[in-house]
Amino acid sequence: MTAPKPDEPRRAPNPLGLIGLQGLPAADIRAFLLAASSIAHRAPDQLSTLLRGRIVANLFFEDSTRTRTSFTIAARRLGADVVDLQGSSSSVNKGETLIDTARNVEAMGVSALVVRARQSGAASGIASAVTIPVINAGDGRHEHPTQGLLDAYTIAESFDRQETFDLSGLTVGIIGDVAASRVARSNIAGLTSLGAKVVCIGPPSLVPASLHSLGARVTHNLDESISEIDAVMMLRIQFERYDAQDKKEDAHRGNVIPSVREFREMFALTRERAARLKPGAIVMHPGPINRGLEMDGCVADGPRSVILRQVRNGIAVRMAVLARACGVG
Ligand code: CP
Numbered sequence: 001m002t003a004p005k006p007d008e009p010r011r012a013p014n015p016l017g018l019i020g021l022q023g024l025p026a027a028d029i030r031a032f033l034l035a036a037s038s039i040a041h042r043a044p045d046q047l048s049t050l051l052r053g054r055i056v057a058n059l060f061f062e063d064s065t066r067t068r069t070s071f072t073i074a075a076r077r078l079g080a081d082v083v084d085l086q087g088s089s090s091s092v093n094k095g096e097t098l099i100d101t102a103r104n105v106e107a108m109g110v111s112a113l114v115v116r117a118r119q120s121g122a123a124s125g126i127a128s129a130v131t132i133p134v135i136n137a138g139d140g141r142h143e144h145p146t147q148g149l150l151d152a153y154t155i156a157e158s159f160d161r162q163e164t165f166d167l168s169g170l171t172v173g174i175i176g177d178v179a180a181s182r183v184a185r186s187n188i189a190g191l192t193s194l195g196a197k198v199v200c201i202g203p204p205s206l207v208p209a210s211l212h213s214l215g216a217r218v219t220h221n222l223d224e225s226i227s228e229i230d231a232v233m234m235l236r237i238q239f240e241r242y243d244a245q246d247k248k249e250d251a252h253r254g255n256v257i258p259s260v261r262e263f264r265e266m267f268a269l270t271r272e273r274a275a276r277l278k279p280g281a282i283v284m285h286p287g288p289i290n291r292g293l294e295m296d297g298c299v300a301d302g303p304r305s306v307i308l309r310q311v312r313n314g315i316a317v318r319m320a321v322l323a324r325a326c327g328v329g
Contacts, residue, residue: 013127016325017112017134020124020143021189022214029193032149033156033165035320035329036313044077047319050328051080054111059126060137061087061098061117066287066311067137067146071114074318080326083110087117102126102134112325115139118241120182133325141180141241146321147286148186150314152194154306155231157313158282168195171228174216175267176235176294177206177256180242183286184235188214201225202267203257206237222267226276233284234269234295260293267294274299282306 013019021029039047056075060068068084075082085105087093092101102113112133115123120140127134138144155172156165172191178184178200188198188211198216200207211218219225226232242256257263264270269283274296277283283295283304291297300307323329 010128011131013124014131014133016327017127017136018145018321018325019127019134019136021145021148021186021193022143024189024193026193029149029152029190030165032317032320032324033153035324036149036153036316037162039319039323040313040316047078049079050323051075051078051111051326054080054326055109056080056082056112056114056322056326057105057110058082058084058114058137059087059098059102059105059116060085061090061092061115061122062138064116064137066314067116067144070311070314071135071137071146071318071322074315075322077315078319078322080111080322098122099126099129102130106130106132112322135321135325138182140182141185142182143186143189144182144286145186145190146314146318147183148190149321150310150317151183151187151233151284151286152190153313153317154284154310155191155196155282156194157309158306159230166195167191170195170230171197171199172231172233173199173201173222173225173229174233174235175201175222175269177237178202178211178235179206179208180238181235184211184233185214187233188216192216199225199229203263205257222273223276226273227278229281230278231282231284232269232277233286234289235286236288236290236294237263264293269295269299271296271298274302274304277304284310286310 072082114135114137116137117139120142122139123136156162174184192215200211200216200218201222285307
């Protein structure tokens with residue numbers, strides 16, 4: 001992304017957009033979750049005309065399976081038309097900036113932009129250059145607010161807190177590559193606002209002490225903490241976000257962790273570790289999962305796993321966010 005030139009207008013982002021959960025009042029986070037809950041309990045025909053005549057544009061400059069599909073389904077269930085622009089086939093490849101791309105799509109009369117990019121701050125930069133609402137679908141290491149909302153929703157659903165979305169008394173463990181994780185940043189903000197305790201666990205290179213300043217506890221020993229956790233959120237190591245000194249796979253991995261075997265021994269959610277979770281504890285993962293690395297396949301598919309419920313809940317959450325963005329929520 002290129003910042004606007006001095007002669008280009010910068011404006012306050014449209015307040016109906018959603019860039020992040022950091023700094024958002026707890027009441028606003030609860031309002032999104034309550035709206036999603038209301039949507040999840042309404043008949044499809046009560047929802048299917050809410051955004052009729054509107055166009056939602058997905059601008060995805062970085063790969064996605066869940067988020068892009070989920071926003072598309074959410075928009076269509078509300079009656080909107082969807083246009084899908086993927087970075088790999090857009091004029092960004094010819095040197096156009098993300099901001100120029102967004103302005104051109106805005107000029108075609110779309111109602112809201114859903115933006116994913118590998119640059120932290122991209123969604124906010126675009127939101128300052130257009131007049132329509134921008135929804136951040138994940139920007140670099142910064143935030144992934146709808147993932148944070150759907151995770152909070154799934155935890156509340158699992159522990160019967162959907163009336164209030166008050167998560168007091170629950171401890172959520174975020175385990176693995178927290179340093180590179182926008183999901184973790186949105187979750188720490190959202191979950192602590194709703195009253196949960198968040199503990200980040202992993203090696204110091206992936207879970208730095210500075211995460212404490214976001215409101216999370218930091219520890220480097222999963223085995224000592226596992227029995228206190230109500231919801232385990234496993235994260236994959238985002239090898240693509242670390243600079244490789246050379247492009248050989250082993251060297252690339254070596255820049256992040258010294259050895260996959262050692263990482264698994266200390267921090268993976270293996271079958272044996274999962275057996276030591278509290279009764280009633282749930283297992284989460286935002287996806288994509290690297291089976292056999294941060295998590296055993298049998299745990300991902302096991303009885304404690306709510307991973308596919310997270311995906312399902314993402315639709316209602318994104319319907320709520322899109323409806324609000326278009327002024328009908
Ligand atoms: N959770 C998530 O953001 O997945 P995708 O990268 O597939 O969208």
